Amino acid sequence: MREFTEILRQTKEKAPLVQCITNFVTVNDCANIILAAGGSPAMTQDPREVEEGIENACALVCNMGAIGYAGSMVLAGKRANRLGKPAVFDPVGVGGTTLRRDTGARLLEEVHFSVIRGNASEIRWLAGEGTRGSGVDVSLADAVTEENLPQAAQMVRRLAQKTGSVVAVSGEIDLVTDGNRTAAFRNGCPTMARITGSGCMLTALTGAFCGAAPDDCFAAACTAAAAMGVCGELAEKRRLETKAGNASFRIYLIDAVFNLTEEQFQEAVRYEIL
Amino acid sequence: MREFTEILRQTKEKAPLVQCITNFVTVNDCANIILAAGGSPAMTQDPREVEEGIENACALVCNMGAIGYAGSMVLAGKRANRLGKPAVFDPVGVGGTTLRRDTGARLLEEVHFSVIRGNASEIRWLAGEGTRGSGVDVSLADAVTEENLPQAAQMVRRLAQKTGSVVAVSGEIDLVTDGNRTAAFRNGCPTMARITGSGCMLTALTGAFCGAAPDDCFAAACTAAAAMGVCGELAEKRRLETKAGNASFRIYLIDAVFNLTEEQFQEAVRYEIL
């Protein structure tokens, strides 16, 4: 856990520039959550400049919600690989349509990602399992639960070993693995599924932490999963206190990242090494 | 009124997937208001996947603010028509430029929309009346008022009969008609015109309710008009209490949809059948 709080601190100190190619639905939230954590966001997606952009950045985030910019993701991803900078992949809706399946496969073939972060439906599809996901939201049948936890951990481990990436699956239980070490996180709240962008923001945060700690993307992805869950709980507490709804919750979630102290984090985080 | 509250409830129970092709200005708000009502938003607009996307969706929303994606709207709209799924059209700024006039005419020719929802300038233009609208905002001269209510009702009825669509015009007074039944709604507040996206969000909400009640899009459009007006009033109350401005109002509006109870709704709604 000490390394998690160290990564939180390093992000504030280093202010890593995070280059994001991300979808238009949640791009503002992704930029603001990177800023909340202490990072500096750059949301360029034009194929004519993404390679040059990555030169100055500490990390790259490729969010497949920006499906029209897959070409930019390949260009920026290859450059990040060459420069040894971490690249984070969010396979938004990968099982949902032919275009997304093809694009997801192409990206994994052409770019090596340090971290792949998705919901259970997306990660299951990448792992070659059947999935019932019908869009960008996770299918209930795919979710990681206490019952299927051992099998789910096995599944993400296999995907991590196959891809050489840290794999993070988020939901009620979050799993993060590098194919060897695997951690489970049990923070968060149901309202996170009632806003758009919880997943995208977690991916952006993962990018910021990888930018601050590029030598340990497993710890960075764990820190992101833990911080997002803890901040979800803090935001939900404030939402209930103010009798607010999902739109306020989204604001409170980013606020919680902005104000998160190491004490809050250590007190609230619930995780185990599997 | 009972059917309105039933539609609110059905949306929460069924969680309809609503496929939106909508503009980049308000896309985040549209997704969050669909979630607030209990629906599930998908904001795909790529022509290579919108047809496949509609297979899993309960309803389609075409917002002409996404003017560059008119081709996607035609593809998705035709598919929705073939599958018998409701399609909702927001003719954003249709009278304003040649491009918008042509695109609006093309969309109405190629796709049958279950509901057309716009402001008074947009609806008047579609009805073939002169309009003084100069952009995306309604012209004062076009607004539906107590004085011109009978003529305005006649105008929307004619458009509904011509298109075979439910027609909804929003403003200080909202009118919804299927060409036969016509209802007038008198909820809402002026601050709704001081944020961007009130109209887009109402269209998105109409899509969610049509997805929950595809067999009665008139009732669904009425429910959306009523709920939006009631939530506008609740949001304005909270804005004044917290001495806040238009940006908070936008958050409070979505929050109000999230927290709306049947009691709040029934107590506040003001409508009549014309």
Add this chain to the structure above:
Amino acid sequence: MREFTEILRQTKEKAPLVQCITNFVTVNDCANIILAAGGSPAMTQDPREVEEGIENACALVCNMGAIGYAGSMVLAGKRANRLGKPAVFDPVGVGGTTLRRDTGARLLEEVHFSVIRGNASEIRWLAGEGTRGSGVDVSLADAVTEENLPQAAQMVRRLAQKTGSVVAVSGEIDLVTDGNRTAAFRNGCPTMARITGSGCMLTALTGAFCGAAPDDCFAAACTAAAAMGVCGELAEKRRLETKAGNASFRIYLIDAVFNLTEEQFQEAVRYEIL
């Protein structure tokens, strides 16, 4: 100062339509801040309609964050020039990549801008000075400080004289000049750099004020710099009172513009003529 409060008032009375070609990250905030000030935003960017759009508008805003729409900026800008309507330019990230350098140079060559508003790195690059900016955020080494204020004022004056534009550089100290008169503003707060869009929103606000006072874009740009700084302080006060973070701050900032009174403005504004 009286002319500043007059411009605030004129914007509310005239409700100028402001045509913005602006980036997808902060477009919603830009529209809402224009509405907060009393203006009416139109965010069209399609090259097929931007020229027609400008016919009805009072001012044009070209934000180079929308790098893919530089062609639309040229079309709309030339039309605005022909119609004698003010055009405001935000050279987002202009020093950062070859594409941005080329696009910035092209825009300045083809369009005459009434106001150029950027951060210190961007403005220094346009002025032909070396800059250490590496992206959309200002480099510390470029910032305007009490120490380098005379040289910085000289630099912006030269750029204003060369371009015939009002030049506004924002940061801890804001400078606005028409090449002759130069004013320095010392409002604002550090949290403004912890949200995305402070700069874009200031540019949008400048567009709204230029639309209300097209005959005095220097006063309009001064009013925008002053109002943004004052509202930043009001927002920060409210953020601390509510123990909130950067996401709330962004909402509070727009709220402060919405609720800004002439008394608040006059009491808080800190500026001098150099």
